[in-house]
Amino acid sequence: MNMIKGRYSGKIAIAIGTIFLFSLMFIVRSPYLQHVMIILLQTITLAVSYRFITLSGQWTFAHCTMMGVGAYTSAILSTKLGCPVWISWPIGIVITCFTACLLGLLIVRTRHVYFFFATWAFAYVVEITWKKLWFPFGGHDGIRNILRPGPWFNSEAHFYYLILGITLISLVVLYKLEKSRFGRTLVCINENEDLARSIGFDAFRFRMLAFIIGSAFAGLMGGFYAHYAGFIGPDDFGWMLNWFIVIYIVSGGSRTILGPIIGTLIFVPVMQILAVYRNYITIAMGLYTIFIIMVAADGIEGLIWRLRHPGEVGVSRALR
């Protein structure tokens, strides 16, 4: 017990967890459960990269839309122009970064909820464009028969290992970025912008970079989703999914990287179970959101933190 509480406990836990995740495909044999696992891992990466953007105090509402930009780019390049998947996927990420850059130039100066709504407007415009333009986006029908990444990808298990690798690498990269000088500058800019500017940090540039980096991960996931599902449509990246990401972060908490992961691990399986009761799903989602916010405005993670540190004030950084 003492050894577990020692300084290596975190690393041991991570190692055991990684081995467990890699061996999971030998235990879970049902394709449906494997599919749920893949979606779960993909959503975790999305949520964690979303949290990276919120480090600078910007809550975007276009994260799923950015994922859609990556997905559509990669799908169009590979199906209509015959581009190999391993080239079209990175191009999708680059286009996503470019889109994020253009959008950021317009609206990064706005703060908090105003940024949120400006990105909402952007998501709205993009969704309508996807639905209205038959060429090249396929309108309401979307794009079908998207190539798989290679001939050897023929079962869910292969995709599981692919997404597991991508997710682990993304988590490590985002964690290191947050702990680096860059990430700490972002936190500083969020906490006191005037102070950060007086030291000489260009708040605009740091916010832009955070937005672009977060969106790049969304583009990465979009490419994965397009080539995994084989079909994409405007509803796969609609405003409901944008909302889901916000709810993962708000319900899980955004104090550390664990918050979005907790939120996703609770919410995605619950939604998969509730999908049976179609008529009640909106009420269930609304009640869940209200309940979480009323009980803990800084998420489940903040609740655990407060239970372990009674008497200390602990409102999450990004939620003020």
Next chain:
Amino acid sequence: MTVSYVQRRFEAVFFQVLINGLFLSSIFSIVALGFAIVYGIARIMNWAHGEFYMLGAVGVWLFGRQLGLPYFAAAIISIVVVTLIAVGIERAMFKPLRGLHLPGFVASYGLSLVLQGLVFMAFSGHPRSYPKVINETLTIGAFSIGWQRVVIIPLAGLCLLSVFWFMNRTKYGIAIRAGIQDSQAARLYGLRMNTLCSTAMALASGMAAFAGVMLAPLFSIEPGMGLFVMWNAWIAVCLGGRGNLGGCLMVSAILAFMTSFIDTYLGAYYSLIAVAAFFLVGLAIRPRGLWKGMEA
């Protein structure tokens, strides 16, 4: 001969754009003004504000069409019921969230989902309609329009005037304005924030329900009808300078005339895109709103 045809055509389109613009701007400004008042005093982005508008229309349908009351009785009952519901919600849910921007917003979004879901469960999602109260049409040259639509403009103007009278001339209204300007200083002068927030919420939800009641005979009544109005009201508040009631009215008028003009010439999808683009560009030029507002 052709000149007269062109002139008649121009007349028709001109009056259509004008009357529709006035009509939409009166609706947008009533909803947006209530939203701005609640945001100003409680610092809560109440996304469920559009749902009060929806509940007002559903109430008219329920009391008038299903229970057989006359339109005016149904309208008054509906407004009163929605106001009571809103004040109850404010007391139970928004009180601990005052001043927390994002949690307040996300919780109110959850509330909007719950209200929509409840209406969906109770009355199903089929679009309902309510018969017109006034059946005459107004004809100006080559252009004709139902009086039902025209009557809303002076009614909304009356509502706005009385709200401005309330905010500028009565004790409670001035107290609410003081709370919008500086809630701490207002509290130091002995104003009760709880009472003020509830009053503001009652006023705002009553206005939203009034808009819903007026529109019930014109639009199809369904659980998702609040989104269109709420979206425009939000942009009006955001671009008009938060807490700046006059700016909010100006932007609602701009949005309404833009929507009406583009709807007439291009189609409804393009007006949605144009409104969103106007919002993005406006925020890019002036991140804090086109007019001077309070600090966020």
